[in-house]
Amino acid sequence: MAKDKKVEQITDMDVDFAQWFTDVCTKAELIDYSSIKGMYIMRPYGYAIWENIQHILDAEFKALGHENVYLPMLIPESLLQKEKDHVEGFAPECAWVTYGGSDKLEERYCIRPTSETLFCEHYKNVIHSWRDLPKLYNQWCSVLRWEKTSRPFLRHREFLWQEGHTMHESEEEARAETQRMLNVYADFMENTLAMPVIRGRKTDKEKFNGAEETYTVECMMHDHKALQGGTSHYFGDGFAKAFDITYTGKDNQLHHPYQTSWGVSVRMIGGIIMTHGDNSGLVLPPKIAPTQVIVVPVAMHKEGVREAAEKLLETLKNAGIRAGIDLSDQSMGWKAAQKLTLPLENIADSVKALLDEVQKELYAKALKNLQDNTFDAHSVEEVRDGCANGGFARMMWCGDEACEVKMKEQAGVTSRCIPFEQQHIGDVCPVCGKPAKHMVIWGIAY
Ligand SMILES: [Zn+2]
Numbered sequence: 001m002a003k004d005k006k007v008e009q010i011t012d013m014d015v016d017f018a019q020w021f022t023d024v025c026t027k028a029e030l031i032d033y034s035s036i037k038g039m040y041i042m043r044p045y046g047y048a049i050w051e052n053i054q055h056i057l058d059a060e061f062k063a064l065g066h067e068n069v070y071l072p073m074l075i076p077e078s079l080l081q082k083e084k085d086h087v088e089g090f091a092p093e094c095a096w097v098t099y100g101g102s103d104k105l106e107e108r109y110c111i112r113p114t115s116e117t118l119f120c121e122h123y124k125n126v127i128h129s130w131r132d133l134p135k136l137y138n139q140w141c142s143v144l145r146w147e148k149t150s151r152p153f154l155r156h157r158e159f160l161w162q163e164g165h166t167m168h169e170s171e172e173e174a175r176a177e178t179q180r181m182l183n184v185y186a187d188f189m190e191n192t193l194a195m196p197v198i199r200g201r202k203t204d205k206e207k208f209n210g211a212e213e214t215y216t217v218e219c220m221m222h223d224h225k226a227l228q229g230g231t232s233h234y235f236g237d238g239f240a241k242a243f244d245i246t247y248t249g250k251d252n253q254l255h256h257p258y259q260t261s262w263g264v265s266v267r268m269i270g271g272i273i274m275t276h277g278d279n280s281g282l283v284l285p286p287k288i289a290p291t292q293v294i295v296v297p298v299a300m301h302k303e304g305v306r307e308a309a310e311k312l313l314e315t316l317k318n319a320g321i322r323a324g325i326d327l328s329d330q331s332m333g334w335k336a337a338q339k340l341t342l343p344l345e346n347i348a349d350s351v352k353a354l355l356d357e358v359q360k361e362l363y364a365k366a367l368k369n370l371q372d373n374t375f376d377a378h379s380v381e382e383v384r385d386g387c388a389n390g391g392f393a394r395m396m397w398c399g400d401e402a403c404e405v406k407m408k409e410q411a412g413v414t415s416r417c418i419p420f421e422q423q424h425i426g427d428v429c430p431v432c433g434k435p436a437k438h439m440v441i442w443g444i445a446y
Pocket residue numbers: 397398399400403429430431432433434
């Protein structure tokens with residue numbers, strides 16, 4: 001029932017997972033290629049999934065007091081350069097506008113890869129007093145990063161996302177916001193997308209450019225590789241100082257506000273496909289599926305069948321179920337694979353219960369995949385061998401970036417996060433032998 005759209009001739013996922021994924025994206029008509037490498041067309045069914053994600057998250061953001069805004073897509077180079085770490089991180093992926101019509105511009109403009117700098121420029125104008133805080137803004141837009149490699153949903157040069165940017169009076173409040181939004185993402189992924197997540201902090205090497213701390217929700221895909229589901233950043237007052245944003249506090253003194261940003265993108269759709277899809281193609285959790293139920297009348301030549309089917313469709317729709325009807329003459333085949341007889345009386349309630357069941361089963365299956373393919377490691381070799389075909393390794397770490405770099409070189413993995421739920425699985429960092437500070441999840445990431 002959650003199985004949307006029959007997909008013909010897709011590659012076996014156990015033979016070539018990457019090709020299976022591309023096949024599902026194109027043959028389930030989620031994506032089409034454009035004439036620009038790395039820029040994809042999101043087709044109606046793919047975009048409908050994004051719209052569902054957007055509607056649910058947007059309502060949650062607003063319930064927590066966030067307001068939507070829209071800022072320009074171009075960033076003057078001088079503005080982008082105000083925060084050193086930020087510009088260094090993004091410069092290699094920036095695309096630039098240098099002409100307006102036939103006139104060469106005096107200053108070139110970057111097409112936004114993210115909007116921290118624009119938000120800061122605006123916040124400087126609208127934050128003056130403690131009464132102006134907190135500022136809880138969110139923007140739904142597309143951003144552009146000139147990636148060298150691309151894949152549908154996972155790595156677009158231009159991709160749709162939301163970016164929340166907030167300003168607070170105190171460090172405590174900003175830190176609480178960072179955690180709060182991470183939890184919004186984690187709960188959404190688990191409850192709505194049926195994707196179990198690991199909540200944790202990124203190492204300094206993996207954190208966002210310019211952030212003091214980056215928090216993440218990491219998910220395991222069907223092939224046991226990692227996908228970063230969403231991130232939430234704590235900036236401290238670094239950007240506020242670089243952009244000279246100040247407010248008069250309750251003590252009548254000038255202060256710099258504390259800042260956060262957080263975002264999720266259409267990558268989530270790639271994650272849903274790679275978590276739940278199977279060799280029949282696309283499998284969507286009912287809560288996010290654009291079509292939850294399809295009414296397929298059988299023996300339509302018989303009197304009253306079509307009318308009864310259309311009546312059933314109305315009943316389901318009136319009950320808030322996203323239902324469609326298939327009046328084509330094609331053979332039932334796969335559609336009737338799992339047969340269940342339900343009385344027409346209270347059919348909407350029965351269908352809702354069934355959708356809940358499907359949602360739970362998908363989560364349970366994904367959770368089992370995560371648990372079955374996560375293991376404790378006590379040496380670099382164990383991580384290398386265990387993660388060679390995907391999988392998450394839990395290993396202790398001293399906190400030195402040099403050891404993290406060695407893990408990449410010698411085991412082919414990156415640190416996914418320092419999970420909030422720590423376990424003590426050893427006293428030393430197996431890379432250098434020094435005392436361990438944290439348990440880290442290591443894996444191969446998309
Ligand atoms: Zn070490």
